[in-house]
Amino acid sequence: MRVIKIDGEIGWDVTARDFxxxxxxxxxxxxxxxxxxxxxxxQGVEIFNAIKAYNKGEVTTVITSIAASxxxxxxxxxxxxxxxxxxxxxxxxxxxxxxGDARALRKSAMIVEGLSNLLxxxxxxxxxxxxxxxxxxxxxxxxxxxxEILEMGFV
Numbered sequence: 349m350r351v352i353k354i355d356g357e358i359g360w361d362v363t364a365r366d367f368x369x370x371x372x373x374x375x376x377x378x379x380x381x382x383x384x385x386x387x388x389x390x391q392g393v394e395i396f397n398a399i400k401a402y403n404k405g406e407v408t409t410v411i412t413s414i415a416a417s418x419x420x421x422x423x424x425x426x427x428x429x430x431x432x433x434x435x436x437x438x439x440x441x442x443x444x445x446x447x448g449d450a451r452a453l454r455k456s457a458m459i460v461e462g463l464s465n466l467l468x469x470x471x472x473x474x475x476x477x478x479x480x481x482x483x484x485x486x487x488x489x490x491x492x493x494x495x496e497i498l499e500m501g502f503v
Contacts, residue, residue, distance in 0.1 A: 349376065349377045349378065349379055350374040350376065350377075350378045350379070351378070351379045351380075351381060352367070352370050352371060352374075352378060352379070352380050352381070353380075353381045353383070354367070354380060354381070354382045354383070354384050354395070354419065354422065355381075355383045355384065356383075356384060357384065357385060357386070357387040358384060358386060358387030358388050358391050358392045358395065358418045358419060358422070359387040359388030359390070359391035359392070360387060360388075361387075362384065362387075362391075362395075363391060364391045364392075364394035364395050364398070367395050367398065368394070368395075368398045371398055371399070371402060372398075374404070375404040375405065376404060376405040377405040377406045377407075377408070378402070378405060378406075378407050378408070379407075379408045379409075379410060380399065380407060380408070380409045380410070380426065381410050381412045382409060382410065382411050382412060382415045382419055382422065382423050383411075383412050383413040383414060383415075384414065384415060384416070384418075384419035384422075385414060385416045385417060385419065386416045386417020386418040386419050386420070386438075387417070387418050387419075388418065389418055389442050389444075389463050389467075391418075392418035392419070392421055392422055393421075393466075395422050395425075396421060396422050396424075396425045396470075397425075399422070399425035399426065400425050406427045406428065407425070407426045407427050407428075408426050408427065408428040408429075408430060409422070409423045409424075409425065409426030409428070409429050409430070410430045410431065410432070411423055411430070411431035411432065411435040411436075411437060411497070411503070412432055412435065413432070413435060413436065414435065414436040414437075414438070415431075415435070415436070415437050415438075416436065416437070416438035416491075417438060417439075417440060420437055420438060420439050420502070421467050421470055421471075423437075423502075423503075424470050424471070424474050424502070429474075429502070429503045430503055431494075431497045431498070431502075431503045432494075433494045433495060434493075434494055435493075435494065435497060436491060436492070436493055437491070437492040437493075437496075437497045437502055438489065438490065438491045438492070439467075439471060439482075439485055439486050439489075439490055440486055440488075440489040440490070441460065441464040441486045441487060441489075442460050442463035442464045442467060443460065444456060444459065444460055444463075464486060467486075468482045468483060468486060471485075471486075471502075474501060474502060475500060475501035475502060476501060477500075477501065
């Protein structure tokens, strides 16, 4: 079985282009080990979709230390999702850097809300929690430790 590592910030240390090149070079079952504080939503969505589209075998994602922010979303792309019993998992609303006049800032706020809703759909699908429960967890920037990740239904 091939192991691919997502280690570092999504979009900086781990780019979608490099990840896809590595993923597309293998066949058969693959394990993706995740140790990431998160990063770019756009790069993360592309990585998530590449994992979902992988059809040469089964994909197991394993949270080896931390899957926070965008990395928490990527972890859910696996056919099997696992975490070490001392792993850390964090979900929150999307965030962006923004500047401009009031119109530009309102538009940025609408985009961030849309991105957060997109991420929430996968958390809801995986955990079977209500949209309100996931929204509250994201609003509060929820950290889960070890067995809490399993108890809350993310793995």
